[in-house]
Amino acid sequence: MSIDKKTVEPGGDVTISVNVKNEGKVGGSHLLELSLDGKIVDNKSVKLSAGQSDTVPFTVSKENTGSYRVSVGNQTGSFEVKKPSKFEITNYSMDRKIVKTGSTLEVSVVVKNVGNKKSSRSVVLYLDGEAVKSKPVSLEVGKSKSIAFKISENKIGSHKVSIGGYSENFRVLPPETFELRNKVENLKEEVEVRKDRIANLQGKIENLKEGVKAREDKLSDLQGKLEESRGELNSKKSKLRMVQNELEKERKEKEGIPMRWVVFGIFLALIVGLVVGRKT
Template identity: 30%
Template sequence: MDEDEVLKKLQFLTVRTGLRVATSVIIAAGLMLASTAPVGAVGIEEYFSFSTSVTFSSTTVQEGQTFYVTVTVQAICNKTLPVAPTEAFTSGRVIARHDASGAMVILNPSYSVSISPVPYRQGETIAASQIAPLRFPPGSPAGSYTVTGELVEAKVKVLGIPLDIKDYLPQSQVLGSVTYGSGVASGGISGEFGGWGVASPPAPKLPPGTTDISKSVSANGTFTETVVTKSENGKASLTFKKGTKGLTGEGNPTAQISIIETSVSANWTGKLEAVGQRYDLGPDGAVFDTPVALTISYDEAEVPDGVPEKNLTIAFWDNQTSQWVVPSNPVLDTEANTITASISHFTVFAITADTSPTVFTVSNLSIVPGEVDAGRSVLISAVISNKGGLSGSHEVVMEVDGNAILSKKITLAGGEKTTVMSVIQRSQAGVYTVNVGNLSGKITVRVPPLPDPSPPAAVLTPPSFSVSNLSVFPRKAVAGRNVTVSVVLANTGQLEGSHRLVLEIDAAPVASQELTLAGGASKEVIFTISKDDAGTYAINIGGLSDNFSVEPLAMPSQRGTNWGVIRGFVAGGLALILIGSILLKRRRGL
């Protein structure tokens, strides 16, 4: 069926503007591609059950006041669709007609509704909420207004074909009424809205998983404080840092943030599979100038068998490519069972796991060295990788000329790799073929060249000792005093050896020393001797001779007593005593 036939069948649709329009359109389009029956016979309600509500944040509006309309819809698939649609999109504007004068004013020039992925299997559900900010332009006349939604654009994508269906849908729909102006009493919303339950509470209750952030956002969309919003089940949260600027797809400040739990299965053909709950972040199309932290918790029991916990990640559904995409650098905390990612736009997010089957590959075959002498070792290694997502085992066989030198069973988690290696030697020259998996290489073994004839080793001469430089000091000594005798002993050979020197005096040995010297080394040898008897002594040491003499020790001479001197000292002493006595008497006489 071509696009024209699809569009012709869409003219039988009778649906409403808003989220239900988008949902019904994509369902009908999917059914039409599988059936030639008129769309009127499709029976949308046979396939889907709807729960829908519309609320205004205020029904009495003052000049300059911004108020909001919130449309929330939940669709439950009662019966699996024959063909799976992938995406639906509508955009429009909100206008108000002055009931008394008929004057028209624009409350919101552009808003959009997007649904992707789409529930198409029995039991799947989707819940979406669209918030549109509204404001009366300055100079609008006071009074009661009827608020209407006008359709601007409507498209649906089925089997990758985007279909423009705007001309086949109602172009407008009354939403309700509000009262504009100062000093007027609050009124209710009136008007039929396709059977949707319409309420107008002063402070409307937000849908589950939706957080009002209007008090934390400035007029240009900048967060004035750090804000954390959570899903209804508390397992998903968004953290907006102070200073972050966020705008809706229409360029308006974000007033509400939603994290809606959904069981929708995306129609993907990639290798990632969602683990646990999926979360639709809203408003649709919202973007942020600073990354927002999205944290999702998981239950270990939900991790598919064979998937290592460390391989879990966060991913978002890309409507353009129809597959899960992993953002940059998500952080996994296996202790807290959470994953956090920095995101800058809103769509469907989930924790995902690679559940593709195990695929083992062999790479980086290495043979070192490639050429070797016979009998020398060669190291063979290769990298074994599991390119799949699930854990698995693989038998690795390493062969040389068809003979297995290694057979090993390897178990790897998804995405892991390891290196296998073996060392071999071959004594026969030749070229050997190495095979590991689908890779092969060569080893060249050569006969080592004969060693070059080398000259015979030099014969070292044995040790040989010589004595020189005989010295005697002093040559004349006093009896009992030391005499030093020294010589230089040298090993004139090339090998190490020992030699004993003997000191002889008058041909009789009196002392000896044994020394060990390396080839070519020399050392001074010292002897110390003494003699008590006067005389001349002959020295001989190592064939060298000399002599020294010894004189007797001199004694003090015996002289007579000098009595004259003694008499002189005595006479002098007596004279001094006599003179002293005379002087003493004279002093007393005075």
């Protein structure tokens, strides 16, 4: 039997876990009854195959202070309900949730005196329901202090740490499994970093594409304006040629008028000459 909290405040939940195994040769069901101070308060039926085992949890809560004895079959244990402490425990943290055998992890809390006088108490750390470490703390009213515990566990599997009203599980792995897991985690982190880099590059490529498209649009617009300017230039050239032709025509006409007069004068002189010749 395991009890997750040895001490709890009134109304707090206490979880009692019982390991059950069918040691017979055939499967069957078994009724488990939880007794509290000799009185049955809960029961659960568990069905197991031959040789199969299971862990069955029960949860109880008591409002009255005092010590309570629990039993399931021939397994027994106890917990105590105490008045609310004048100390408040907050800011619980565990630095790692997976360690290899023999490695150390740190659990910390902040303890504050919320009473009306200077008080002392011990902060107790429970590992798998058993008190394994404690630290005394004495505080003036309103003062607080950070308390840290370092724990190490060699038993492979999941373990539960409890301090005050906080509890959290951590896992212990064999060294080779732990190292392999670290490699996997490192690869995952590297993949995420590469994904971020790829996403960043894709963003830059999209920006470049947008820039290229904007420049292509601008170039197309300039080419259109250039063609328009060429058309206007050709039109002006045509008009210029027309004006030049008109000017050339006028020039020739102006140059042609005196010549006609010369011809007319010569013709007139010939006529006068003929007339004078006849008279003589």
